[in-house]
Amino acid sequence: MREETALRSELVAICRKLERKGLIASADGNVSCRVGADRLLITPSGKPKTDLEPRDLIGVNALGERVSGHGRPSSEIHMHLAVYAQRSDVSAIVHAHPPLLTAMTLAGQPFRADILPEVWLTVGTVPTAPYATPSTSEVPDSIAPFIADHHAILLERHGSLTFGRTLGEAYRRLEILEHAAHTLFYALLIGGCPPPAMPDKDREKLDQVRKKLFA
Numbered sequence: 097m098r099e100e101t102a103l104r105s106e107l108v109a110i111c112r113k114l115e116r117k118g119l120i121a122s123a124d125g126n127v128s129c130r131v132g133a134d135r136l137l138i139t140p141s142g143k144p145k146t147d148l149e150p151r152d153l154i155g156v157n158a159l160g161e162r163v164s165g166h167g168r169p170s171s172e173i174h175m176h177l178a179v180y181a182q183r184s185d186v187s188a189i190v191h192a193h194p195p196l197l198t199a200m201t202l203a204g205q206p207f208r209a210d211i212l213p214e215v216w217l218t219v220g221t222v223p224t225a226p227y228a229t230p231s232t233s234e235v236p237d238s239i240a241p242f243i244a245d246h247h248a249i250l251l252e253r254h255g256s257l258t259f260g261r262t263l264g265e266a267y268r269r270l271e272i273l274e275h276a277a278h279t280l281f282y283a284l285l286i287g288g289c290p291p292p293a294m295p296d297k298d299r300e301k302l303d304q305v306r307k308k309l310f311a
């Protein structure tokens with residue numbers, strides 16, 4: 097595990113990128129990473145992400161109780177804890193409000209992971225968790241069935257949750273998905289109908305590539 101000072105800087109840099117790239121507005125969203133066996137760093141509640149400094153991050157234990165820092169941890173802390181509890185391979189989580197991915201959930205459209213090779217290779221299928229009241233225990237309950245077998249989950253009427261072995265991986269998955277959503281949207285406008293899925297044989301080849309690259 098990388099040194100805490102470096103992780104704090106990287107986490108804050110990702111928060112700024114989220115705002116700059118239009119993936120959140122102001123204090124929206126939350127980002128966390130593991131910094132020990134039973135300790136996390138997470139963004140504080142209510143602070144605009146562009147104003148965050150590394151010292152503003154809150155240290156919490158596996159129960160979500162603050163063990164360092166000032167202020168309150170993100171109100172979605174229990175959504176993060178639910179992922180870490182099920183996935184020992186996950187060390188970082190990014191929750192954002194990406195406009196196009198969120199719009200797809202408003203339109204009742206499932207995310208199509210089987211169209212673009214980059215998505216199939218790096219993220220895989222992306223389920224949509226049913227609507228849950230933000231900041232309540234409804235949210236961890238709504239995502240619980242999807243955590244074990246996915247790297248990303250869309251939250252109906254709310255946003256996205258991407259996770260990874262590193263902060264960079266969790267963030268990249270978000271960028272890849274929102275970028276893919278734009279591409280699919282253009283394909284629909286240009287072609288007038290949803291684009292076809294990649295044939296099974298092409299997806300199987302990508303599965304082999306994934307095994308080689310990420311084993």
Ligand SMILES: [Zn+2]
Pocket residue numbers: 124125191192193230254255
């Ligand atoms: Zn949110």
